[in-house]
Amino acid sequence: MPHISIHVAFWAVFIVLLLGTCGLAIWKGGPAERYGALLILFFALLWEFGRLLPPSFAPWMPLVQLVGDGLTAVGLLVVAMRYASLWLGGALLFQAVQFSLHSFYLVTGRPIDMLYLLINNVNLYAILGCLALGTAMSWREQRRALRTAEASRPTLAL
Incomplete structure (x- = not known):
């Protein structure tokens, strides 16, 4: 029984981190972070709502999860091709592990x-960590660019 409560705790922490990290990425991140966060958020919430389906859908859920993982990976790949970013490379690698994990359990x-x-x-x-790291780097770059623009702005001498 204790392992169930641990799983529920991990699930609750994951939902809070998912919403917080994706919200921060949408609010303070650059375009790559925003698109990545929207993709991750969409497919994660879609999976969570999929748990509400009736039990008759249970045999199909591993396949649906595998397709969702594949679509997330393809979406992140498209974002990575448009905005080359280190965090996207890490997120894609972890997404590949996720896809492999689900396919292994499905096939076997x-x-x-x-x-x-x-x-x-x-x-x-780890995927959320990559997104958070990318958001922090993008936010720092935006602040640096703003400070540089303010410093190079001519001042009026009176």
């Missing part, structure tokens, strides 16, 4: 166990 028919939960949770936190 292995039931979800603690190893799956551990890898899945660490991986999702």
Whole structure:
């Protein structure tokens, strides 16, 4: 029973971090961070709402999750091709691990166990970490550009 409460705690922390990180990226990040955050947020929330489907959809959920992972990866790849950024490379690598994890469990028919939960949770936190790092770097660059613009602005001498 304790492992269920730990999983619920990880899930609650993940939702808070997901909304906070994506919100910060949309608010303070550059275009790459905004598009990446919207993609990550859309597919994560879509998956969470997918849990509300009736039990008759349960056999299809691993396949739906795999397709969602693939679409997230393709979306991040498109953003990475448009805005070459280090955080996108990291997020794409972690998204590939996520896709591989889900495909392994789907193909082998292995039931979800603690190893799956551990890898899945660490991986999702790592993707959010990449987004947060990218947002921080973009925010810093924006502030530096603003300070440079203000410093180079001519002053009127009276």
